[in-house]
Amino acid sequence: MSTLTESAPGFRPGRTLPLRVEAVRQLKRRRTQVMGLVLALLPFVLVAAFAIGGTPEGNPQRGPSLMQTATESGANFAATCLFVSAGFLLVVPVALFCGDTVASEASWSSLRYLLAAPVPRARLLWSKLAVALAFSAAAMVLLPLVALAVGTAAYGWGPLELPTGGGLAAGDAAWRLTVVVGYVFASQLVTAGLAFWLSTKTDAPLGAVGGAVGLTIVGNVLDAVTALGDWRNALPAHWQFAWVDALQPRPEWGGMLQGTAVSVAYALVLFALAFRAFARKDIVS
Numbered sequence: 001m002s003t004l005t006e007s008a009p010g011f012r013p014g015r016t017l018p019l020r021v022e023a024v025r026q027l028k029r030r031r032t033q034v035m036g037l038v039l040a041l042l043p044f045v046l047v048a049a050f051a052i053g054g055t056p057e058g059n060p061q062r063g064p065s066l067m068q069t070a071t072e073s074g075a076n077f078a079a080t081c082l083f084v085s086a087g088f089l090l091v092v093p094v095a096l097f098c099g100d101t102v103a104s105e106a107s108w109s110s111l112r113y114l115l116a117a118p119v120p121r122a123r124l125l126w127s128k129l130a131v132a133l134a135f136s137a138a139a140m141v142l143l144p145l146v147a148l149a150v151g152t153a154a155y156g157w158g159p160l161e162l163p164t165g166g167g168l169a170a171g172d173a174a175w176r177l178t179v180v181v182g183y184v185f186a187s188q189l190v191t192a193g194l195a196f197w198l199s200t201k202t203d204a205p206l207g208a209v210g211g212a213v214g215l216t217i218v219g220n221v222l223d224a225v226t227a228l229g230d231w232r233n234a235l236p237a238h239w240q241f242a243w244v245d246a247l248q249p250r251p252e253w254g255g256m257l258q259g260t261a262v263s264v265a266y267a268l269v270l271f272a273l274a275f276r277a278f279a280r281k282d283i284v285s
Contacts, residue, residue, distance in 0.1 A: 018127075019127055019130055019131060022127045022128060022131045023131050023134070023135075026097070026101070026131055026132075026135060027135075031096060031100065032097075032135065035092070035093045035096060035139065036139070036142060039089075039093070039139055039142050039143045039146070040142060040143075040146050042081060042085065042089070042143065042146075042147075043077070043081055043143070043146050043147040043150040043151065044150060046070075046077070046080070046081060046084070046147075047077075047150055047151075047154050050070065050071055066079055066080050066083045066163055066244075066247075067080060067083070067084075068163060069161045069162070069163055071154075071155050072155065072158065072161040073151070073152075073155055073156060073157065073158035073159065073160065073161065074147075074148050074149070074150075074151035074152030074153075074154075074155060074156065074157055074158070075148065075151070075158070075159070075160040075168075075170065075173040075174075075177065076151070076155070076160055076161055077147055077148070077150070077151025077152075077154070077155060078144045078147040078148040078151055078177060079160065079177065079180070079247060080147075081143055081144060081147035081151075082143070082144055082147075082177075082180060082181070082184060082243075083241075083244075085143060086184050086187075086240060086241065086243075087220070087240065087241075088217075090139065090140060090143070090184065090188060091188065091191050091213060091216050092213065093135070093136060093139040094136045094139070094188045094191045094192050094195065095191050095192075095194075095195045095208075095209045095212040095213045095216070096195075096209050097132040097133075097135045097136050097139075097195075098129070098132040098133070098136065098191075098192040098193075098195035098196045098199065098212070099194075099195030099196065099198055099199045099205065099208035099209035099211070099212050100199065100205040100208065100209055101128040101129075101131070101132045101196070101199055102125070102128055102196070102199040102200050102208075102278070103198075103199040103200075103202055103203060103204060103205040103207070103208045104205045106202075106203035107203050107204065107205055121278055121279055122275065122279070125200075125274065125275055125278055129196060129271070129274075132192070132196065133192060136185070136188065136192060137185050140181050140184055140185045140188070141181060144177060144180075144181055148177075157170065158170070159173060160172075160173035160176070160177075160247070162247060162248065162249065164248070164249075166249050168247075168249075176246050176247060176251070179243070179246050179251075179256075180243045180246055180247070183242070183243040183246070183256050183259070183260065184243060186259075186260045186263055186264065187236060187239065187240050187242075187243075187259055187260070187263050188263075189263045189264060189266075189267035190216070190219075190236040190263050190266045190267055190270070191212050191213075191216050192267060193266060193267040193268075193269070193270025193271050193274075194211070194212040194215055194216070194270055195208055195209060195211075195212035196270065196271060196274045197270045197271070197273050197274040197277070198211045198212060199274070200274045200277045200278040201277055216237070219235050219236060219237040220237045220240075222235055222237070223235050223237040223238045233258070233262075234262065235262075236259070236262050236263045236266060238259075238262075239255060239256075239258060239259025239262060239263070240259070242255035242256045242258070242259045243256060
């Protein structure tokens with residue numbers, strides 16, 4: 001089939017399933033719109049919570065935290081929103097966009113028709129993966145942007161007050177937060193790889209999404225087991241909050257570099273497994 005289609009006059013595999021078409025399809029889906037609404041509403045929920053309960057008090061045993069400075073400025077509020085959501089909430093859109101993309105086509109029995117169009121298997125996966133990662137990155141950007149706007153309206157525009165004392169000017173704080181968002185996205189690539197690989201192995205979108213979220217939670221649990229010692233350094237979850245080092249008077253990059261290396265390494269292996277599995281899969285749905 002592929003030999004015949006690739007040699008057919010005028011057929012160009014690279015022109016099939018354009019990214020624009022796939023992006024529009026995904027953007028129109030209800031789950032994309034609902035997830036965007038949830039992320040956009042979170043800052044409003046936190047502002048209401050702070051208005052009702054006040055700013056959280058610090059824990060003397062753990063020292064100062066971002067939560068204590070949440071209402072100091074819009075930049076502080078954006079950093080706090082990232083802090084409370086990076087551990088779990090931001091895992092969900094990544095797992096959803098990457099885990100639902102192929103499995104949903106199979107569950108609708110439309111996957112075989114896409115391949116019969118004909119869309120080469122590798123081209124189909126590349127298009128879907130690129131769009132899924134783009135939507136995941138958009139989710140990472142949407143939350144802090146809305147939080148920055150909401151926080152500025154509620155608490156004013158000012159420097160980023162650091163929990164350890166001192167502050168960062170607005171311009172310096174902006175690029176530090178940009179680095180933080182980039183790192184949060186990089187740390188979620190493991191979840192993206194898990195979800196995408198599972199999406200090529202099952203026809204149940206909920207199984208792929210739930211499996212990726214579940215395995216991510218297992219990683220967090222294992223990281224909490226201090227008896228594992230240095231073995232925890234190989235867990236992506238061990239580095240998920242390394243971005244806090246960027247919000248220091250003098251930023252430390254070592255933890256973020258290690259976390260990025262671990263996350264990207266796992267992700268590349270999982271993406272390769274996804275392409276390998278899909279290339280050999282008998283598509284019947």
